[in-house]
Amino acid sequence: MxxxxxxxxxxxxxxxxxxxxxxxxxxxxxxxxKGLVYPQIWEDPVVDMEGLAIERDSRIVCIASGGCNALSYLVADPAAVVAVDLNRAHVALGRLKAAAIRHLPTYERFRRFVAEADHHENREVYDSLIAPNLDPESRRYWESRDATGRRRIGHFTRGIYRQGLLGGFIGVAHLLARLYRIDLSRVLAAETLEEQRAVFERELASVFDRRFVRWLTDHPASLFGLGIPPAQYAALAGGERMAAVLRRRLEKLACGFAVADNYFAWQAFGRAYDRRPEAALPPYLQRANWTAMRERIGRLDVRNANLEHHLGQADATSHDRYLLLDAQDWMDDAQLNALWAQITRTARPGARVLFRTAAEPSLLPGRLAPDLLDRWTYREALSADLTARDRSSIYGGVHLYELA
Missing domain, CATH: 1.10.287 (Helix Hairpins)
Structure with a gap:
């Protein structure tokens, strides 16, 4: 395997x-x-659900990543969600979260295990309540040893959101900030958007003018921790120095939305979710959705697979909604056309496809074969609105297509 x-x-x-x-x-x-990259997915599921207009009979296929969005789509009450991922660590994480929803007795216990994810007793909770109900492959992953020699399930006693490539990248960013005497948590203490902007301008903006930061971010490998492969680096830069691009994206994250409503800001500047009772959390972690999640978790299927290959085995006109994250930024033209050939074959009338790009424009025009692209209508105005309201703030564009 x-x-x-x-x-x-x-x-x-x-x-x-x-x-x-x-x-x-x-x-x-x-x-x-090949290891854990995203302990939390970095796309806004609220924006996704608004763009997709999920209905009771919708059959959704998405890329799993950290599993947060695939789980959150269940709040919209679709018929089924299939989440696929190339990375077996992401598959194991998604299945672990699903098993926690099925088998933990209360919302409070679930929140301590998944949302806070740093309590010592979580190891015992896993061993007694989750592990006996977990599939063998995922159980082997969580009970095997990481590079430090400790069981991977121990991440949930030390803070899962500080783990993985992304967690490590954010940790290094915090260390670098401290070396420059910058306290990133001050953004989270701001009570208004005006205060957030003042903190950004005073504390954060100038770091991107530092010679070392400009030199470091000029190298594609420096962004591996964000899950950005070399093929995506040039699209994200868009002909500019990467430090300037990252400054704009961080400015939107720090200043574009009230931090009380933006759990992405908490992950970036606090390395955890806000723990206050009414804190902003992904939909699947919210208390108000606990009963619905328990009732609908059986509709989620998490698989270790390539999305194109998965669709290639599916029946024609069998799906309604597709979530591609930013995976197309990695693809060459042949891969892109092969994927959309399967999407078009398996799409029902009125199907919608939502994806993100590092650069602002949609990447399909000029790359997707006309006989495929002409089958789909680009929802330009709605795409621009979704982009503006995406709280994750790191993507250049959110794009929505509808089967014509």
């Missing part, structure tokens, strides 16, 4: 037509991507 998983990731990440130096970077990213 491990060999097969490595091959799936290599096939998706390593560009066949790349120069030798580019392939070396691709392989380095593929190696880094």
């Amino acid at each position: 491990a060999v097969q998983a490595r091959r799936i990731i290599d096939d998706a990440v390593v560009r066949k037509a790349a120069r030798p130096g580019e392939k070396l970077l691709d392989r380095a990213f593929a190696f880094a991507f």
Whole structure:
């Protein structure tokens, strides 16, 4: 299984037509991507659900990543959600969260395990209530040892959101900020948008002018911790220095939305969710949705698979909603057309596809074959609105297409 998983990731990440130096970077990213990358997915599920207009009979297929959004879509009451991912750690994480919903007795216990995820007793909770109900592959993952020699399930006693490539990247960013005598948590103490902006301008904006930061972010490998492969780096930069691009994206995260309503800001500047009773959390973690999650969790299926291959095995006109995250930024034209051929074949009338891009424009025009692209209508105004309201703030564009 491990060999097969490595091959799936290599096939998706390593560009066949790349120069030798580019392939070396691709392989380095593929190696880094084989472990846990996203303990929390970094796309706004509220924006997703508004764009997709999920209905009672909707059959959704999405990329799992950290599992938060696939779980959150159940709040919209679809018929089924299939979440696929190349990364077996993400699959194990999604299945663990689903098992916690099924088998933990109360919302309070679930919140302590998944949302707070740093209580010592979580290890015992896993052993007694979750592990006996977890599939063998996921159980092997969580009970195996990480690079430090400790069981991976121990992440839930030390703070799962500080783990993985993304958690490590944010940790390094906090360390670098401290070296420059910047306290990132001050953003979270601000009580108004005006105060948030004042903190950003006073504390954060100038760090992107530092020579070391500009030099560091000029190298594609510096963003591996954000899950950004070399193929996506150039699209994100868009001809600018990466430090300038990152400054704008961080400005939106710090100043664009009230921090009390933005759990992405809490993860970035606090490395955890806000613990106050009415704190902003992903929909699947909210108390108001606990009963619905318990009733609907059986509609979620998390699989270790390539999305194109999964759709290739599905029946024609069998799906209504597709969530691609930013995966297309990794693809060459052949991969892009192969994926959309399967999406178009399996899409029911009125189907919707939502994806994100590092750059602002949609990447489909000029790359997707006209006979495929002409089947779909780009919802331009709605896409621009969704982009503006995406609290994760790190993407250039959120794009929505509807089967014409």
